[in-house]
Amino acid sequence: MSVFAGIDLGGTHTRFAVMADGAFVTSEKYVTADLMAAGPRLAGVIDRYREVIDRTGLAPRAVGIGLPATLDAARRTVLSAPNVDGLDGLDVVDLLQGAFGVPVVAERDVNFQFFHDMTASGRTPKVALGVYIGTGVGNAVWINGFYTGAHGSAAELGHIPVPGATGTCGCGKVGCLETVCCGRWLKGWQEKNAPQTPIADIFARHGGHPDIRGFVETAAMAVATAVNIIDPELVFLGGGVLEMPAFPLETLKARLLAHTRAPFPRDVLEVRLASNLGDSGARGASLYVANQFGPQP
Ligand SMILES: [Zn+2]
Numbered sequence: 001m002s003v004f005a006g007i008d009l010g011g012t013h014t015r016f017a018v019m020a021d022g023a024f025v026t027s028e029k030y031v032t033a034d035l036m037a038a039g040p041r042l043a044g045v046i047d048r049y050r051e052v053i054d055r056t057g058l059a060p061r062a063v064g065i066g067l068p069a070t071l072d073a074a075r076r077t078v079l080s081a082p083n084v085d086g087l088d089g090l091d092v093v094d095l096l097q098g099a100f101g102v103p104v105v106a107e108r109d110v111n112f113q114f115f116h117d118m119t120a121s122g123r124t125p126k127v128a129l130g131v132y133i134g135t136g137v138g139n140a141v142w143i144n145g146f147y148t149g150a151h152g153s154a155a156e157l158g159h160i161p162v163p164g165a166t167g168t169c170g171c172g173k174v175g176c177l178e179t180v181c182c183g184r185w186l187k188g189w190q191e192k193n194a195p196q197t198p199i200a201d202i203f204a205r206h207g208g209h210p211d212i213r214g215f216v217e218t219a220a221m222a223v224a225t226a227v228n229i230i231d232p233e234l235v236f237l238g239g240g241v242l243e244m245p246a247f248p249l250e251t252l253k254a255r256l257l258a259h260t261r262a263p264f265p266r267d268v269l270e271v272r273l274a275s276n277l278g279d280s281g282a283r284g285a286s287l288y289v290a291n292q293f294g295p296q297p
Pocket of ligand 1: 158159171177
């Protein structure tokens with residue numbers, strides 16, 4: 001039997017998925033803060049992984065782990081994980097391979113979400129893009145594999161500068177896309193301008209407001225910027241903001257295409273809505289290591 005496992009260590013929840021002969025047999029979710037409180041060097045994550053695997057009675061051949069972090073060029077060491085304490089500077093691959101005794105692949109969490117979406121689409125494009133707008137902005141670039149840049153820090157669409165933006169970003173810079181175009185900005189806008197409106201109803205009740213229309217336009221311009229640079233065949237758009245009721249997805253797509261170079265890639269660009277399975281990241285991690293380490297001989 002060909003068994004692979006995936007871990008998605010998120011800012012809030014950590015999910016474990018186990019795949020046997022191409023089918024997911026287990027998906028479990030835990031609170032990240034509880035796991036991280038169990039001890040240094042991912043002790044809680046390692047223990048919980050072992051428990052999850054013991055319950056399946058299976059033996060994964062490789063494990064993928066997605067992290068809410070920038071990783072070094074070798075995809076081993078965490079450079080910066082602003083939302084989870086205790087990860088910075090950790091050689092995650094060395095640590096987990098020592099603990100699990102099988103090959104471990106570490107990636108930015110959004111890359112494994114993207115790999116899940118790409119696999120689910122049934123396509124294997126040469127060039128593709130994923131943009132996930134949730135609390136922050138996640139971005140994956142695929143050019144015959146994840147494009148990670150010279151130092152591991154590529155595909156940071158959330159941190160491109162935006163004219164007129166004056167807020168300080170979590171990364172320390174001023175004027176990043178994430179300061180004006182993510183769930184955090186929407187929450188701030190709602191608190192200031194529509195305190196009676198539940199955050200989930202922002203698009204349903206205030207979609208026509210110039211600020212909210214501007215939000216969608218800024219998102220379209222940012223995605224179009226990435227599209228015009230890499231010329232992808234396929235774009236996944238997703239994240240919690242796009243899943244909010246009455247989010248104007250068709251407007252976003254239309255404005256994206258309006259800003260996209262023609263005839264290519266605009267006339268042939270396939271824009272898909274990403275999956276919103278809670279465990280897409282953990283599934284994607286399993287699928288990725290299955291793809292890397294192949295079927296059981
Ligand atoms: Zn930033």
